[in-house]
Amino acid sequence: MENTVIMSTQKRAPLTGLPASAFQHPLDRQATENLKKIKGFDWLVKKFIEYGIERIEYVNHIGGAIRIGPRQMSRHYAMLLECCSILDVPEPELYAQQGGVNAYTSGHNNPFIVLETGLLQMMEDSEVMAVIAHELGHIKCGHVLYKMMARVIKPLLEMASNATMGIGGLVGAGIEAGLLAWDRRAELSADRAALIVMQDVRPCVTMLMKLAGGTERHAQWLDAEQFLNQARAYKEGLDQSMTDRFYRFMANRTTTHPFPVERARALDEWVNSPEYNNILAGSYSAIGQMTKTISCPTCKQTAEQGTKFCNSCGTPLTTR
Secondary structure, eight states: OOOOOOOOOOOOOOOTTOOGGGTOOHHHHHHHHHHHHSTTHHHHHHHHHHTTHHHHHHHHHHHHSEEEBTTBSHHHHHHHHHHHHHHTOOOOEEEEESOSSOEEEEOSSSOEEEEEHHHHHHSOHHHHHHHHHHHHHHHHTTOHHHHHHHHTHHHHHHHHHHHTTTHHHHHHHHHHHHHHHHHHHHHHHHHHHHHHHHOOHHHHHHHHHHHHHOOTTTGGGOOHHHHHHHHHHHHHHTSSSHHHHHHHHHHHTTOSSOOHHHHHHHHHHHTTSHHHHHHHTTOOHHHHHSSOEEEOTTTOOEEETTOSBOTTTOOBOOOO
């Protein structure tokens, strides 16, 4: 039996003027503040920019991937345009590249999204669109610079240590731990962005279910409701004792993403919240006004007042 899925034709509401602060997960916000307080982090950000890692990644994708556009994988390009319209995000470049079940965003000055072929093969169209929306959520929230750093943190610290006669390596351990903790929590905000775009929790949950253990061959026997039941029981089952919570922490601490069941649980809770429903109703302008912001002189992106470096391009910021 062929498992054929047609993309939903529902009319999704655009959310013009939506601020990232309207949907940013509290754990993401807290982890970002903690990261900026780590001694040596600002110095490492400057080193990352000096080494030109963004340009290296960009050249690799221009030469080794397919640029998606109006006449190249146009179905996926249409998904990108709709996601950008709903989230009110400038259109980034979009690429398809040989690889596993994965997608990521790079380029803190000129962001681009990469969809790997394993993901494109396994996911239905609505799930691919949820992935694109998730990656746009990282751009919207100003995650891209730190996400790039998290992907290359180990070799970056080695280069910094060599360039400073070992001093960079001394401060690196704390930075690496803080950056990986932030990296996991940033995913929760991007998942919310996917839900805001899709305006339907099902493709967001089935996408996570396939990341957890899906295969193209067995997709027709997967059950999203059973996966949600597993997600609802997960936290309750592992919050019964301090020992269980410690084991959950240890299992998560070296990963780049929270477990898929944890992410599904978080979405399941948020989709029924007044916060989510207010966003869909367009009642989010006041949320963005609660936080004082400053504008980056280079890329014009906004950042919270007191931020030392622009999250999007790394430019030093001054506040008065």
